[in-house]
Amino acid sequence: MSAIAVVGAGIIGVTIAFELQRRGLSVVLIDRDGPGKGASYGNMASIAATEFMPVSRPSIWVQMPKWLLDPEGPVRIRPSYMPKLMPWFFRFLSASRPSRVRELEVAGAVLCHRVHEDLDFLLTATGLSGMLTEEGCLSLYADEAEFKADREHIEVLERFGFRHEIIGGDAIRDLEPALSPKIAKAVLFPDNRSIRDPYRLVVKLSEKFLSLGGSIEQGEVVGFDHGDRVRAVRLKDGRSFEASEIVLCAGAYTGKLSRLLGEPIPLETERGYHTQIMAPGVSMRHSIIWPARAFMVTPTAGGIRVGGTVEMAGLDAAPDYRRAKILVKRAQEALPELRADEATEWMGHRPALPDTVPIISPSAKHRGVFYATGHGHLGLTYAATTARLMGDLVTGAKPPIDLKPYRVDRF
Incomplete structure (x- = not known):
């Protein structure tokens, strides 16, 4: 009997592979690199349960021109890449309609409300509960003006019932003594806990998957055999793997795979x-x-780990590590004693959809094909929940939430 082929061995793919295996299915995990060597290697290790607001919204458009003109701004678009980016950019603009923003907020909040339930189950089932810290995340503000500028975020959290606590003065330093006294206010998000080592988490999950009889194959997927349904995955080195079902979850590279199936996704x-x-x-x-x-x-x-920023320059352009240096300089404003000794720099590719909501969906064109991609900044956050939902889709079980907002053909 053919196995289910899960293409992509980042945190999303490895977690899906384990979940399908847990349900009694035979699974082969395929990636051109080893498990966790892509975006999962260098993410910010955050279970960011409060960060589901769609990026495209009217308040962001007001700030965008200033950001784009600032060479050290939080968003950088390489001029040479702008023509290729324009179709995605127009969809990004369309997602900022107020009525659409509200729909996207709901879609993100529904997933985030499940995050800890599904993650706790995954970590307990794999014996990895110690990977999750107990401490949350502090959002910092130098003055009241900065706090008011972020008030929209807080109001969204209040509307959807996510825990947070506003802290001022010495109470901030009581929580984190290394913070600068210039930080006048903070908001504690107790549920935004961290993973002690996100790459190691992927490796440990893949080892658990292997120990229970799973298979991991290294190779680049370059095609599929399909008639009325997809029947096999073909690799660049000539190998082919028959598959009863295929789950495409190769992060930012999933768009290339979907185009091979005649099902383009607006993935950047x-x-x-x-x-x-x-x-x-x-x-x-x-x-x-x-x-x-x-x-x-x-x-x-x-x-x-110091990270952040957004650069739109495609999959092939060389890294610009000035971006990483800018982030360290800014972090030292908050942490005056921070030194950058024994430091390494890294760049990775987040899979970004224009409306910020991931695709968790069967194919609209091919039976037996499923997509789990476009998680953006929330791949680690959504991983266990995505795996639970994909397990239901593949096995025909009834998912615990309505999956229409995450369908592949919504664009």
Whole structure:
């Protein structure tokens, strides 16, 4: 009997493979690199349950011209890539209609309300509960003006019932003594906990999958055999794997695979940068974000990771590590004693859809094909929930939520 082929061995793919295996199915996991070597290697390790707001919204468009003109701004579009980006950009603009924004907020909130239930189940089932920290995330504000500028985010969380606590003055330093006194206000998100090492989590999950009889194959998918349904996955090295079903979850590369099936997806890459500092000179318990400076700092992987920013330049352009250096400079505003000793820089590809809501869906064209992609900044956050939902789709079980907002043919 043919196995189910899961294409993509990042956190989404490995978690889906384990979930399908847990349901008694035979699964082969296929990736051109090893498990966790893509975006999952360098994400910010955050279970960001409060960060579901769609990026395209009227308040963002007001700030966009200033950001794009600032070479150190939070969004950078390489001029040479702009012509190719325009179709995606127009869909991004369309997603900012107020009525559409409200629909997208609901779709994101529905997933985020499930995050910890599904993640706790996954980590318990795999013996990896120790990977999740107890501490949450602090959002920082230098003054009342910065806090008011982020008030829209807080109001959305209040509307959907997500926990948060506004903190001022010395109470901020009581939680994180290394923070600068220039931070006048903070919001604690207790449910935005962190993973102690996101790459190691993917590796451990893949090892568990293998130990239970799963198979992992390294190779680049270049085609499919299909008639009335897809029957096999073909690799660049000439190998072919018969498959009863196929799940495409190769992150930012899923768009290339969907085009091979005549089912184009408006998927772009938001290139993100981080600096992993192993001798930072400060200690932290919580992760921190500073919305006005557009960076995040997380204690993870044995050190402190500084990341953030968005660069639109496609899958093939060389990294611009000036972006990573800018983020460290900004992090030092919040953490004056932070040193960038024993540091490495990294760039990865977040899979970005114009409306910020992921695709968790059967194919609209081919029986036996399923998609799990476009998770953007929330791949780690949504991984266990996506796996639970994909398990229901593949096996024909009734999902616990309505999956229409996440369908592949909504664009």
